[in-house]
Amino acid sequence: MKKLVLIALILTFIPVARAQKDPSEKPKLVVGIVVDQMRYDYLTRFYAKFDDNGFKRLINDGFSCNNNHFNYMPTLTAPGHASIFTGTTPRTHGIISNDWYNKFEKKSVYCAEDHSVHSVGTETADGEMSPHRMKTTTVSDQNRLHTQMRGKTIGVSLKDRGAILPAGHSANGAYWFQGREEGNFITSSYYMDKLPTWVTSFNSSAKAKSYMRPWKTLLDINTYTESGPDLNVFEGGFEGKKTAVFPYDLGGLNSANGGYDILKVTPYGNSLLVDFALAAIDGEQLGADMDTDFLTVSFSSTDYVGHNFGVNSKEIEDTYIRLDRDLGRLLNALDKKVGAGQYTVFLTADHAGVHVPSYLKSAKIPAGYFDSDAFDQAVQDFVSTAYGRDDLIENISNYQVFFSYKVLEENKIDAEELQKKIAHFALQYEQVNKVYTRAQLEQSGFTSGMEQLVENGFDQKRSGDVFIILDPAVISYGVTGSMHGTGYSYDTHVPLLFYGNGIKQGKTYAKTVIPDIATTISALLGIEFPNGFSGEVLSEVLK
Incomplete structure (x- = not known):
């Protein structure tokens, strides 16, 4: 009787073992x-x-x-x-x-x-x-x-x-x-x-x-x-x-x-x-x-x-x-x-793209163009007036402000205070939607919203000290053609299709994110x- 039970158990588990994917069945090419x-x-x-x-x-x-x-x-x-x-x-x-x-x-x-x-x-x-x-x-x-x-x-x-x-x-x-x-x-x-x-x-x-x-x-x-x-x-x-x-x-x-x-x-x-x-x-x-x-x-x-x-x-x-x-x-x-x-x-895609803002404006949808050169100069002028120096900012690019830390240190200027002052000034500027500082990104663990997107794009060693976010559908670009770079859905929402060896047939509307791709292929x-x-x-x- 015990032998019969043992045989039955073995037979029960054989199909399960055969259903497992043989490691040698990996795709030959990804x-x-x-x-x-x-x-x-x-x-x-x-x-x-x-x-x-x-x-x-x-x-x-x-x-x-x-x-x-x-x-x-x-x-x-x-x-x-x-x-x-x-x-x-x-x-x-x-x-x-x-x-x-x-x-x-x-x-x-x-x-x-x-x-x-x-x-x-x-x-x-x-x-x-x-x-x-x-x-x-x-x-x-x-x-x-x-x-x-x-x-x-x-x-x-x-x-x-x-x-x-x-x-x-x-x-x-x-x-x-x-x-x-x-x-x-x-x-x-x-x-x-x-x-x-x-x-x-x-x-x-x-x-x-x-x-x-x-x-x-x-x-x-x-x-x-x-x-x-x-x-x-x-x-x-x-x-x-x-x-x-x-x-x-x-x-x-x-x-x-x-x-x-x-x-x-x-x-x-x-x-x-x-x-x-x-x-x-x-x-x-x-x-x-x-x-x-x-x-x-x-x-x-x-x-x-x-x-x-x-x-x-x-x-x-x-x-x-x-x-x-x-x-x-x-x-x-x-x-x-x-x-x-x-x-x-x-x-998949490396980013998406916004409708041409001039086209959106013709359809009565809020949109516009941002003069980044004028903004950069305004920030420089504000800091020069506030501190009596024109060498505190080393660079402004990619909607980021980079400080000259050597000058700040030599003049005993507090970096966080300067970050806050620039952020407050920038928020008064037309078409600027949000501003984040290095201190915020280093001290906070954002879990949602635009704040999380900025934090995930922030490299502590390579990134700047103040980060500027423009209004939706506002770009610094010519009046023809499309642009990208923001955290709004028109730039973040891209296709993701899997096909072939080891892939199921189906679809999902659950949210997925770009870093999921490499881990999924690694698991495959x-x-x-x-x-x-x-x-x-x-x-x-x-x-």
């Missing part, structure tokens, strides 16, 4: 896709224009997090890419902006610049880049460590920061587009001494030149009812063309618009990047063995088009319709090259989390 300046509502606005192979495939066959937000500010490109892949916020990974005032070097620094390395693939200084300013590891770094460096990581983008920061510190390669007269993908000696054969072959194929053709809408422009009229006063356009209306003759406009750089401001830049990503999969044999590889792909043209034409333009609609087809092309190629069900994809792979992580595992996403 593809992390970032779409620069993509609002969440682009998925819903343009859904009817998408075909079945791109965004719809990711949404309907994968898992969609529909209430996904950045949990810090500023919502800019470099902090966005770093946060997605490190699983934490600028307060920990240290990429506090695209560029910032370095109080130790007494100058503005760029997030990826590194003059200790040299350019590879160009004679210009545009390749003097590395991830050395990013303090923490990425999920791809952790995968490299976990696989004893056998798992490869390749990062590609039109922007240097879009390729470098996602790929992490230990990447096999990161490549970005060198425009102007060259039209090539380049890299840095941080990764290698010369371009691989597959990259030189791609560059010599004149693929970039093939896109110097007219940009007209992919579909009948009269069907683009999800965007405003083609002719309006809210768009920038190109030098050499009087109006920002379709079509755009890139062959005739390129010389007045940066040569090959004009491709960045069209959907053809995204198409070129997919061409290069496919070449990378073949050239590096990504996903060809049982050690998981990483490919990070950052689509930058969406950001350039948004800044130029705005989020309500026909140009942005056409850019996303064409990006949808390029995504389908990438996914179909992954099915063939790596194998259907053998790879995992996640797609069974690897250690990035060393500064603050995100949660989205267990509902994983099988």
Whole structure:
């Protein structure tokens, strides 16, 4: 009888044991896709224009997090890419902006610049880049460590920061587009001494030149009812063309618009990047063995088009319709090259973007433009009058005020008192909504609201001493095109889609945040989390 009971118990537990995921069933390749300046509502606005192979495939066959937000500010490109892949916020990974005032070097620094390395693939200084300013590891770094460096990581983008920061510190390669007269993908000696054969072959194929053709809408422009009229006063356009209306003759406009750089401001830049990503999969044999590889792909043209034409333009609609087809092309190629069900994809954005304020004002929605130069001078004048000195403020940038602590110390001026006085003055200024001081951020643990977003973006060593928040839909920018950087929902709400190996089919409206991505992918792979992580595992996403 006891034997029968034992056998029954064993049989009861066998199905459970078989249901557990075999660690060897990890995806062969993880593809992390970032779409620069993509609002969440682009998925819903343009859904009817998408075909079945791109965004719809990711949404309907994968898992969609529909209430996904950045949990810090500023919502800019470099902090966005770093946060997605490190699983934490600028307060920990240290990429506090695209560029910032370095109080130790007494100058503005760029997030990826590194003059200790040299350019590879160009004679210009545009390749003097590395991830050395990013303090923490990425999920791809952790995968490299976990696989004893056998798992490869390749990062590609039109922007240097879009390729470098996602790929992490230990990447096999990161490549970005060198425009102007060259039209090539380049890299840095941080990764290698010369371009691989597959990259030189791609560059010599004149693929970039093939896109110097007219940009007209992919579909009948009269069907683009999800965007405003083609002719309006809210768009920038190109030098050499009087109006920002379709079509755009890139062959005739390129010389007045940066040569090959004009491709960045069209959907053809995204198409070129997919061409290069496919070449990378073949050239590096990504996903060809049982050690998981990483490919990070950052689509930058969406950001350039948004800044130029705005989020309500026909140009942005056409850019996303064409990006949808390029995504389908990438996914179909992954099915063939790596194998259907053998790879995992996640797609998100590094930030979203505001409607053009002049357009909002025309619709009677509160919005406006902020003269940051005038404000900076007003703050300087106020401090000079109050203290009789003009050297207490060392720098004002990125809506932050940096003090000269040496001068404060020499003159026995209390830093907290100066912070409070500037904050009180700034709050009287029109279009300034909130002001926070270093003392507040160092002494308080905010758990919600704009205060928490500012705190999560505050690096104690790199950030300033007073922080300025403008009114909603108020930007310091030109009167055409869209901008981003705030903690308001139009900048924080972005898509988050998971698809492929190990991913459930479904959706959620529960709030998720950007740092959750890297921790979720780490859990999927069974690897250690990035060393500064603050995100949660989205267990509902994983099988």
